[in-house]
Amino acid sequence: MPFQVFEAQSKSILSPTTGFIARAGFTHSLTPARNCTFGCSYCYVPTMRTYGGLQPEDWRRWGQFTTFKANAEALLRRQLRAEQRIYCSPLVDPYQPAEEEQQLMPGVLDAILDRPPRVFAIQTRGPLILRDLPKLIELSRRTTLRISFSITTNRERVRTLYEPHCASIERRMEVVRRLRAAGVETFATLAPILPCDPEKLAALALEATDRDIIGDPLHVRAVKPRGATTREAAFAISERHEFSAWLDSEFQAEVIARIGSVVAKAGRRFATGPEGFAWLAQ
Numbered sequence: 314m315p316f317q318v319f320e321a322q323s324k325s326i327l328s329p330t331t332g333f334i335a336r337a338g339f340t341h342s343l344t345p346a347r348n349c350t351f352g353c354s355y356c357y358v359p360t361m362r363t364y365g366g367l368q369p370e371d372w373r374r375w376g377q378f379t380t381f382k383a384n385a386e387a388l389l390r391r392q393l394r395a396e397q398r399i400y401c402s403p404l405v406d407p408y409q410p411a412e413e414e415q416q417l418m419p420g421v422l423d424a425i426l427d428r429p430p431r432v433f434a435i436q437t438r439g440p441l442i443l444r445d446l447p448k449l450i451e452l453s454r455r456t457t458l459r460i461s462f463s464i465t466t467n468r469e470r471v472r473t474l475y476e477p478h479c480a481s482i483e484r485r486m487e488v489v490r491r492l493r494a495a496g497v498e499t500f501a502t503l504a505p506i507l508p509c510d511p512e513k514l515a516a517l518a519l520e521a522t523d524r525d526i527i528g529d530p531l532h533v534r535a536v537k538p539r540g541a542t543t544r545e546a547a548f549a550i551s552e553r554h555e556f557s558a559w560l561d562s563e564f565q566a567e568v569i570a571r572i573g574s575v576v577a578k579a580g581r582r583f584a585t586g587p588e589g590f591a592w593l594a595q
């Protein structure tokens with residue numbers, strides 16, 4: 314997908330957390346850009362509109378451009394504190410495709426290496442994270458670093474329907490294995506859970522990591538009346554391909570139970586929502 318890359322000076326880089334991420338135990342979020350060039354069909358962020366720090370053009374043209382915070386490293390050097398538990402990021406993937414050209418994250422990691430917070434967690438699905446592996450290995454030695462790598466389905470056809478601009482599932486599994494082999498604490502995070510074979514997806518996650526498994530079904534209004542939710546584009550894809558049950562809360566509960574059963578048999582824990590994401594913040 315062609316996309317445009319912009320830069321802007323930002324007033325702040327770390328925000329005190331609220332909602333889901335605060336309940337998980339994070340004190341701050343770090344968001345290096347506005348808008349995400351992965352442009353996933355289900356992305357919750359554009360539904361947050363101004364509450365997600367977006368401008369109208371962002372939610373109207375989600376994924377078609379991004380605006381990097383050019384002064385991210387300098388801001389971070391002023392705002393970092395030793396007691397912080399930082400989640401990067403609830404509003405954008407720090408290793409989105411545009412990061413390949415922008416190269417903002419190496420500077421962000423340099424600032425964090427110089428003044429490490431108590432916990433730094435990176436939420437991503439971008440294989441580009443491997444570019445920064447030496448810095449991540451060093452950061453693992455200085456503080457609690459956790460990578461939460463999104464694995465959304467075991468079916469490649471489903472992946473191409475809902476997140477065509479993301480890497481294949483096979484490539485993502487390979488990245489998880491490489492991060493783990495390098496000694497970086499890495500979770501295979503099943504979020505959001507797209508149409509899949511629940512037992513096979515659970516087995517993939519168990520095989521790739523030695524951690525507990527975090528998950529989250531697609532957010533729906535039936536169980537989440539307010540706040541960020543699934544984009545309309547994902548509802549349309551689900552209807553067209555007869556996957557609408559995956560947006561039904563009772564069906565989702567069955568899928569969660571099936572994944573949980575496989576994970577429990579392997580002697581590990583499986584949790585969704587803030588309970589699962591709390592394992593990243595501890």
Ligand code: SF4
Binds near residue numbers: 405406
């Ligand atoms: S990678 Fe995350 S933030 Fe980016 S579009 Fe996809 S769901 Fe949204």
